[in-house]
Amino acid sequence: MDEPTPLQVFRAVLDPVRLAVLGDASSGPISLTAIAERLEVSQRDVAEAVGQLRSIGLLDENGTLDPSALRSVARELPREHAELGEPVDGPWTQEEAAILGRFFDGVRLVQIPQAAAKRRLVMEKIALSFEPGRRYPERDVNFAIQLIHPDYAAIRRYMIEEGFMDRADGAYWRTGGRYETPLLPTFDRDDDRTIPTTLSGVELRPYTAGMAASLVRAANHPEITRFMTDQFPTPYTMTDAEAWIAFTGGTEPPLNYAVHLDGVLVGGVGGAAGRTEMTGSCEVGWWLGPEWWGRGITTAAASALVDELFAQRGFMRLFAPVMHPNAASARVAEKIGMRLEGIEVSHYLKRGVRYDRLSFGMTRRDWLARG
Secondary structure (H helix, E strand, O other), rough: OOOOOOOHHHHHHHOOOHHHHHHHHHOOOOOHHHHHHHHHOHHHHHHHHHHHHHHOOOOOOOOOOOOOHHHHHHHOOOOOOOOOOOOOOOOHHHHHHHHHHHOOEEOOOOOOOOHHHHHHOOOOOOHHOHHHHEEEHHHHHHHHHHHHOOHHHHHHHHHHHHHOEEEEOOOOEEEEOOOOOOEEEEEEEEOEEEEEOOOOEEEEEEOOHHHHHHHHHOOOOOOOOOOOOOOOOOOOOOOHHHHHHHHHOOOOOOEEEEEEEOOEEEEEEEEEEHHHHOOOOOEEEEOOHHHHOOHHHHHHHHHHHHHHHHOOOOOEEEEEEOOOOOOOHHHHHHHHOOEEEEEEEEEEEEEEEEEEEEEEEHHHHHHHHHH
């Protein structure tokens, strides 16, 4: 009798009666009566299952499992492609890179590992193909995975089971894995780390204690906070300025900057880095004294901030919430390359009035595409 093939074994265990017979046969001779009663089927059905398993060589004449048949099947199963063996570049240890090299041929996955630890590592590498913070329709996920391995359904399921991806309402998003930070262009900068902008005379400077009085003069105007959250104080006092400058000094390198026009403090831009599951994302915002509105200063400053956060800090995604009546701030978000990603109706309660929240965002890929 020929030895069974892996495909024959796979087809055999798809039937619950044959699977039950195999399970009983692994510990000794089977009982047709016992199996029939347990599965609530006829003894004839069980007998047919036994005959089919004998025909492919999984059961011997005594009705017990033939270990040699299983060993022959195991020898035919796919094995790790040790001959590939090229370490895979990325945020991996030397050992991890060597393991990945046995399963990948370039960008293609040649085999899904059977060992749980190796499979998890492979799923993490595939997960790096998806940007944190971005939602993907299922068709895009399937297409991206098919470029790596034909069994996109299995890969997708494994990534979810391992916690690298999640899904809801037909959308998928990355929820885990390490972050690869590509080599990006950097800006030449003065020793004081002033950040130039594309608008003459406008630059970003880290806050210093000596700016407190200038900050109060620029920020102490009720029109600034008309469509901002109450985190921005009004009236704006010296105590507020000193507290803010002390807070910004706690981040090194800084994420928040004072906007200067010809050496005069006129506004501010900055970001708040996400933590835990929001790691790699940064919320950004901006403000400008009314005296300087309508001159392109905010757009120039916010654009310079975006370049700084992507090029120097390695963020994967930036986002900016805007209170709906603030059309000027929405225009700034669009001008610096952000897209309107959603509207949260009646999100804000400001001075007794409900306002929608406009959610703008952009990814590193969006920023790189701008050239």
